[in-house]
Amino acid sequence: MSRKNKREHTSDQLPKLGIQPYLDLMEKTALQNTDRKLAHLGLLMLWLGDNAIDAIDLNLETFGITESKWDVLLLLTLHEDRELITPSSLADRLGIRRASVTALLDWLEKRHWIIREQSTLDGRKIHVKLTQEGRELVARALPVFWSACSSIMSDLEEEERMLLEKILMKLNRSMEEKLGVGR
Amino acid sequence: MSRKNKREHTSDQLPKLGIQPYLDLMEKTALQNTDRKLAHLGLLMLWLGDNAIDAIDLNLETFGITESKWDVLLLLTLHEDRELITPSSLADRLGIRRASVTALLDWLEKRHWIIREQSTLDGRKIHVKLTQEGRELVARALPVFWSACSSIMSDLEEEERMLLEKILMKLNRSMEEKLGVGR
DNA sequence: GATTTTAGTTAGATAATCTAATTATATACA
DNA sequence: TGTATATAATTAGATTATCTAACTAAAATC
Known part of the structure; x- marks a missing residue:
């Protein structure tokens, strides 16, 4: 009765790890001068960006x-x-x-x-x-x-939206500078 | 001397419009029930996601x-x-x-x-x-x-980071639910 | 007027994806 | 116990989005 992992003999789906194992790995493998908090945010942004693009693609597919x-x-x-x-x-x-x-x-x-x-x-x-x-x-x-x-952004509270807007605009500006691109 | 656009005869680069023309277009073409503020955020997120992915790709290229x-x-x-x-x-x-x-x-x-x-x-x-x-x-x-x-996230103030972390984690959760994916 | 630059295309390659078909193995059922 | 079905992985063949290098035509330079 002590088996936690029912999956073991029934299916080979990889369990969803969530972010913690990524953070643990980061702790072990990031350079000393890498800001963990920032890297965590960057990772989230990367995931979110991936998902946002997928969501948009799904809608454009219709056309x-x-x-x-x-x-x-x-x-x-x-x-x-x-x-x-x-x-x-x-x-x-x-x-x-x-x-x-x-x-x-x-x-x-x-x-x-x-x-x-x-x-x-x-x-x-x-x-x-x-x-x-x-x-x-x-x-x-x-x-x-x-x-x-x-729809990517629904579920946000009014206050969160205002904050996010300011932050995203700032990030976008600095990112465009870094990459030397722009819209 | 009233010419504003020097480019006209020298180069065909498209000027960087920034976000305003996008917002103007949105005003004219979005459905009535589409929340403009949210769509604006979503657009920024899309751009930022694109840029984030490019930045990471650039680093992975080394390997x-x-x-x-x-x-x-x-x-x-x-x-x-x-x-x-x-x-x-x-x-x-x-x-x-x-x-x-x-x-x-x-x-x-x-x-x-x-x-x-x-x-x-x-x-x-x-x-x-x-x-x-x-x-x-x-x-x-x-x-x-x-x-x-x-480095995607540098330039953020301490306070902005904390807020962003909360918001990104929330967004990521809701997006994964919508798309039915997860890490 | 010859040389160089620019704009666009073509040719040929790689990467990331897909669907449909195929092969081998395992499972279910009767 | 066999036959039918389901599953895992691969193969074959296609599409999309890129790239670089070579090419053609036109314009600019000197």
């Missing part, structure tokens, strides 16, 4: 698009009528190579959500634009996207 | 491994000597298919960081274990991993 494609569509939407959008500028902003953008655009163009137009001023450049169909897709996806964003 | 492989190695480390680890149980815990685990394990085995041993009790099952070399790799990577985790 047959992935996060990468959504990023492109969002950039096109936000910069539409403001500046000329080229594959290079997308690559730059997305932090990926031009060749990778070519692949994304091929995919989006095949589905008639974007078009490429050669620049008349500079024959090397391509203007990337949303089509009407593309605009409609974005219009359908946006409400779902926002609601998915908000 | 020639990616996040997926690191996840496997960490699970093997934490469950070593506690329970039998099979490809199935890894798939289950990682939230991916058994076939995907086979591919990850093939890669790790080729580099002699893990071995596969057939179970004597149940011929269908495989025990996955770290090799000595694998354990050494993990031992080298762990200090870097923790310090990367902590």
Whole structure:
């Protein structure tokens, strides 16, 4: 009767450990000058980020698009009528190579959500634009996207939200500086 | 002299918009019942999560491994000597298919960081274990991993840390429930 | 006008995932 | 005891998202 682990002969599921074993491991293996509290927070942030991305992906799936494609569509939407959008500028902003953008655009163009137009001023450049169909897709996806964003964060008390907002904005700023990226 | 946008003829970089245009777009396109404040937080969390993952990946690169492989190695480390680890149980815990685990394990085995041993009790099952070399790799990577985790979160005041810890743990719990996953 | 730079694409590779089919073993049932 | 079913792992073949290196065309430099 002293058996705690019923699973032993019935299934090989790994038990959920929770965070404690991670913290124990950290205690044993982190450098002396690593701040444990901060590392703990960073680990949580990593997990949470993973989960947040999964949750959003799940919602975008409904529209047959992935996060990468959504990023492109969002950039096109936000910069539409403001500046000329080229594959290079997308690559730059997305932090990926031009060749990778070519692949994304091929995919989006095949589905008639974007078009490429050669620049008349500079024959090397391509203007990337949303089509009407593309605009409609974005219009359908946006409400779902926002609601998915908000559902990640539900369950927070009013006070927690205010604090979190301040902290997240600060973190985001410092992280962008470190990585040299930005939105 | 009234030109504000010097870029116009010199480069096609997309300007960094910051968060405001996103919030404006949200105002126009979110459903009525979507809580704007929460969606704003969710968006920040998404960005931050992306950046956090990039930062960690950058550090793991030094060791020639990616996040997926690191996840496997960490699970093997934490469950070593506690329970039998099979490809199935890894798939289950990682939230991916058994076939995907086979591919990850093939890669790790080729580099002699893990071995596969057939179970004597149940011929269908495989025990996955770290090799000595694998354990050494993990031992080298762990200090870097923790310090990367902590560096994501540096710049926070003492008070902010305490608040954030509480909030992140709560969010993580509720998110895991929603997605039905866990560590 | 020749050289260099820039923009975009192509070709070919790797990584991480998937589904469906296959193989071997174990379990259930009749 | 056999046959049918279920489970574990792998294989085969595909897709997506990346990359680097090489290439083409156009523009800029000198």
